[in-house]
Amino acid sequence: MISRRSFIRCIGCGAAVAASQSDLLPEFLGGVQNVMAFDYTKELSSVEARYYKKQPGGGIECGICPRHCFVTDLERGYCGARENRGDTYYTLVYGLSCALNIDPIEKKPLYHFYPRTTALSIATAGCNVNCKFCQNWEISQMRPEQTDNLDLSPRALVDMCRQRRVPTIAYTYSEPVIFYEYMYDTAELGHQHGVKSVMITGGYIEQQPLTDLLPHLDAIKVDLKSMREDYYRDVVGGELKPVLDRLIEIKKAGCWLELVYLVVPTLNDTEAEFTELARWVKANLGTDTPVHFSRFFPQYLLKNLPPTPQRTLETAHEICVAEGLQYVYLGNLRGHRTESTYCPGCGKILIGRRGYNIFQYDLNGDLCKHCGKEIPGHF
Amino acid sequence: MKTRAFLLGFYSIGGQVLLLRELVASLNGDELFISTALFGWLLAVAVGAYIGGKPNIRTEPVVLFAIGALVLPATILLIRISPGATGYLVGEVIPFVKAALISMVLMLPVGFLSGWLFPSIASDEARVRGSIIDVYLFEGIGAFAGGLAILFFVGSFVSAMQAAIAIGIAVLTVSLVLFSSRWFVRIPLAVAGAALIWFGLPLTPPVEESLSDFRYEPFVVEASFDTHYGRQAILSREGDVILHTDNTVEAVYPDLNNAEDLIIPPLAYCPGAENILYVGRAEFGVSQLADSLGLTLVAVDLRAELSRAVDEVLNPSQRLKRVHRDLFTYDASSSGEPGNFDVVILNPGSPDSYRASRFYTPFAMRLVRSLLNPGGILLIPTSYDTDRYVGVEEQRLLSTIMNVVRKEFAFTDAWPGNRTLILASDSSLFYIPYDTIAARIDSLPYRPYFVSDSYLVDRLSILKKERLYDAMNRLEDINSIEKPLLPHYQALLRAKADAVDSTVITQVVTRPWYSLVVPAIVVLLFLGTIGSRRSRGRFALFLFFVAGFISLSLELISFYVYQASSGSLYTEIAVLIGAFMLGLAVGTYLALRLERNDTAHIALFVLFVLAIVFLITYAIVPAWLTIFYHTLFLLLAATATGALFVAATRRYYGEQSMVNRGLGYALEIAGSSIGALFSTTVLLPMIGLAWLLIGIAAVAGLAYAGLLIAR
Structure with missing residues (x-):
């Protein structure tokens, strides 16, 4: 029979031995040690x-x-x-792309910008807003240490485009504004070598950086997320007014512009909002500015919302067409006529689309093959 | 006193089960959340028991029951409106830490009252230890009855809210009846209570419907009801029908994108397929698409009540055969379906719980393989978006799932995309060029839109496929019953969306040193109680803690192993819970009757042996014996625990009269709460089942050694 004192002493000795053999303990606990949320040893740009x-x-x-x-x-x-x-x-992200793909340009979506071509799509970690529905939140809401990054200088990107015969570089997925310097230098170098650049952005950028960047860009697609300031504040984490101001400036500068409006069920899907959007676009950007209505799929913080009903998207389309917008598109709907581009002059199909495939192309340069009407965009 | 103790058990278990169900349903809780909420409940009970047991506090049980009767349904109401009330949008995910805090706050009132009631009832009598043991015994019996009542009635006959109201009225009525000794007061009270339940409950559904309308606004609520497995809502908006399960979107109709993703890819590799087994709800587009392709579809899903509700809103295919069973107990040959299938689509959802993660184990893969024809295909649709980028967390999840599939199937393939698909077969079906895939899809009687060349040329580009394969080869982890890793990995992915969650969950899940908290608590408590001069009595406090810790840990382990190997069968889980509650009562009774001095020694020895025997035998038990094996195991474990509680009570309380009658119970509950929080939730995926059982046996051994020292 051991005494209480000796028993406690035994336990103390055991604990000391265990602590001194500290290499053994983590192995025993095993589990998920290979998991690293942050890798502070990653080298970032400076x-x-x-x-x-x-x-x-x-x-x-x-x-x-x-x-x-x-x-x-x-x-x-x-x-x-x-x-x-x-x-x-x-x-910290100059030259550190965390996503790299060759996408059809229709995927951006840019429907009036060299259809049937592809774009080398890149992104870095980070974003200047926090949309609760972000499809790319795993890169946009991360810090560069948390993503797997590729070391790709502007020169490497341009060379890659030329080798693979990809005509365009798209700065996309996350918010390119936050990797402005990387985008600017790549776009500038690309132009010197005949590679075009398109920016896929939320448009939340200051005036001067945008003005300086525009000469190096060939097209911009802006996600106009709502026409309500409170939506921008509560769901996006940004402001509406600067975005609207930048849209007008892009249009004035003559850079090709297309708009995307993501219709999130219950949050920005009322007829009044669609009407306001259509009227604002007509008054400030012109009826020939393409507007795409995208279907929401449950993502990120809005995982418990269902996808956008088809009827809601069709309502948005009807309202915009009734308000006089000429190029209104709906995405992700099975075999829907609104995927295709129609001539506002004769009403015939100019570019017939099915997903990313184009089954009909009735343009001569930028003129309608049937009635000769000039179609805005780059073809 | 005995009846009041019975009522306490009835009320306490009812409150615990109903509140947990509601919290999971409203805050879409995962495995970690359930254990945190349970921890919160037990902690509230422990604090209530400690405070209520102070000698200078004396409260009439009837007052506490009256408060409890109101608080339980009110809390359910609060839980249902809590997401909106805390500022979250309809459809917005509530981060884990905030959800856990909300759950702890909302669990507090009922848990605290349940704890307080224990010493309040025990103080009815002058005999200290006798009264505590009596309350413990009859509370156990009440909990047994309450647990069975909840399990059989909720979901089948009444909603959670109705059950809460009925429990409240019942306990209040009985305690009021007991309060009075005159028959002319008692009888009218009893009649009034019964009438209130009988006539009042039918009035509840309209109120609940209004509550649902408020909660899901601006969606139209077509149906909202409880099943045995959670809360369902069928919503509609602009012509779409949405199936909400525990506040998450489970399916939407029409969602052609989803239906094509599930049906078309296997047909690209196995164009002659005719029979499909689908694990999940097939009515939301999958069965209709299978019908238009001339396929026979058998859908396996437990929720029979849901089928009836869905049929009122949607028209599933006439060819659809629904089987309301768990896949693990599904016997294809005996149900009259074709014995083997050309395609099995396994769609159990994200592996955020052990209930879902069991489908991603070698055991489940072997089962699926046995259901497939030679040359048949398994498709596992995952929710992970790998179209543009594969995040670190997705790499971990996908490679773990793929490793499990590879373990049982000779050939595998994966499709990147907004939803990543994993395909597996015993035949080399996947070595075909892209053009063949596109041509086969083109030649189907139904012409797909989303899974067609229009999108596949981008989706299956070499760059994307290589990136996905690379991601899937990153780790060598295997998710198994012995070591279920996926719920932790899924929790890490979910946590990534919130900065606080990310910090907390990453610390808990990825830093194995945190698991040392449990042995540290055990050792500190052991040293604190054994080192005292009055150690004989005080060491009993450690025994209380050990009784709670071991019993809850073994209970959760048994549930986990049973569910992982035999499926989540509602009635059988009820039998297991019942066996455990019965065991507690039997152990208490036996220890009372036998009056032996070595009760604690025997109880601890039995717990030690049980843990070791379970470790050696759980994996080799034949399928037909499983339910008996676990029933016997839980019965014995609970019997030993009940006896240990009695022994600890005798040892601590002795002949004292002015003492905190709730302290021992509070410590037992505190042990349970530690067991609930750590054992299966945190430690199991980290150290595996074997080490966990060895650890539990070690705690029993330590307590036994303490008994020898502190004689």
Whole structure:
């Protein structure tokens, strides 16, 4: 029979031995040790960011988007992709693409921009808003340390396009505004080598960076998420007004523009909103601006909402057409006539689409083959 | 006192089960959430028992029952409106940490009252230890009766809300009847209570319907009801019909994209397929599409009540054969269906719970393989989007699932996309070029839209397929009954969407050192009680804790193993719960009658042996014996626990009179809460079932050693 004191001593010795053999314990516990949420050892880029101001009392103010983050030393902006180091602001994602695909241009969707071609699509981690329905939240809402990144310089991207005969580079998936420098340099280099660039964006960007970038872009697709400021505040985490202002500026600059409106059931799917959208587009961008209504699929934080009913999308289409918009498209509906482009002059099919396939192409350059009407876009 | 103790057990188990069901349904809880909510409940009970047991606090049980009668249905009401009330949009996912906090807050009132009632009832008598043991015994019997009543009535005859109201009225009526000693008061009270239940319950559905309308607004609620397995709502909007299960979208009609994704890919590799077995709800487009392709479809899903409700809204195919069984107990040959299938579509949903993750084990793959014809195909549709990028969490999930499939099938394939598809076969069907796939799909009697060349040329591009294969080869983990990894991996993916969740879940799940909290608590409590001068009595506090910890851990392990190997069968789980509750009562009774000094020794020895025997035998039990095996195991484990509680009570309370009568019970519940939170939820995927059982046996051994020391 051992005494209480000796028993406690035994336990103490056992614990000490176990602690000294610390290599054994994690192995025993095994499980999910290979799981690493953050890999702080990953090497990030350190190219100086553009459009920021040093503040008199220390820290910097980022000027790339209307958020205007005030960032102190060793902190990052809202996007998580730009960091202040000793009051010099750096982009951490320059040349670090976390997604790389060759997509049909129709997938962006850009329907009036060189149909039947492909685009080398790239993205980096980070975003300047936080849409609750984001399809790409696993890269847009992450920091660059949390994604698997490819080391792809602007030169490498342009070379890849030329080798694979891909005519366009698309800055897409997450928000290209947050990898502005990478996008700008790639687009500029691409133009020098005959490679086009398109930006797929939420349009939440400051005026000056956009103005400087536009000469290097060939087309922009903007996700206009709603016509309501409260929706932008509550569901998107941004502001509507700067987006509307930038849309007008893009149009004025002559860069090809297409709009996408993601119809989220119960949140931005009323007839009044569709009408307001149509009227605003007509008044500010013109009736020849293509508008795509996209079907929502449960994603990210809105996983418990069902997909958008077909009837809702058809209502949106009817309203926009009735308001006078000429190119209104619905995506992801089986064999729907609204996938195709029709001539506003003669009403005939110009570009017949079925998914990403084009089964009919009745354009001569940018003119309707049947009535000769000029169709806006790049063909 | 005995009747009140019975009522306490009845009320307590009813509250626990109903609130847990509602919380899971409203906050779409996963495995971690269930254990956190259970932990919150048990903690509230422990605190209630401790506070209510203070010698200077004296409360009439009837007052507590009266409050409890109101609080239980009110809490259910609060749970149902909690997502909207806390500012979340309809359809928005509530992050884990916030959901866990909401659940703990909402569990608090009923749990606290249940805890408080224990010492309140025990203080009816002067005999301290006798009263505690009596309350424990009859509370166990009440819990047994309440558990069976809930299991058999809720979902079949009454909703959770109706059950809560009925329980409230019943316990209040009986306690009021007991409060009075005059028959002319008692009889009218009893009649009034019965009448209230009889006439009042039918008035509840309209109220619940209004509540559902409010909750799901702006959707139109076609039907909303409870099944044995959770809460269902059939909603509609703009012509679409939506099946909501526990507040998540399970299926939508029409959703051609989904239906084509499930039916067409196997036909691209196996064009002659005729018989399909579908595990899931087939009425939402899958059966209609199978019909237009001339296929025979057998759909296996447990929820018979749901079939009736769906039929009122949708027209499923006439060729659809529905089998309301669990796949694990589905015997194709005896049901009159074709014995083997050309295609099995396994669609159990994301593996966020052990109930779903059991379908992604080698055991389940062997079962599926036995249902397939030679050259047949298994399709597993996953919810992971790999079209543009494969995240770290998806890599982990997909490679673990793929490893399980590869373990049983010689040939596998995977399709990237917004929904990643895993295909498997015993034949080399997958080595065909893309053009053949497209041509075969084109030649089907139905011309697909989403799974056709229009989209497949992009979806199955070499770049995307290579990226997916690369992702699926990242890990060598296998999800198994012995070590179910997928719920943790799924929790990590879900947590990624919220910064706080990400930090908390990542810390808990990926840092194995956190699991040392449990042995640390056990050892500290052991040292704290054994090192005292009054150690003989105080060591009983450790025994209370051990009784709760071991019993709940073994109970959860048995449920888990049974469900993983035999399927989630409602009535059989009820038998297991019943056996456990009965065991507690039997153990208490036996220990009372035998009055032996070595009761604790025997109980701990039995628990030790049971853990070891279970470890050695659980995997080799023949299928036909499983239910008897687990029933016997739980009965014995609970009997030993009940006896241990009695022994601990005798040891601690002795002949004391001015003492906290709730302390022992509080510690037992605290042990249970630690067991609930850690054993199967946190530790099982980390260390595996074998080490977990060894750990439990070690705790029993430690307590036994303590008994020898602190004589």
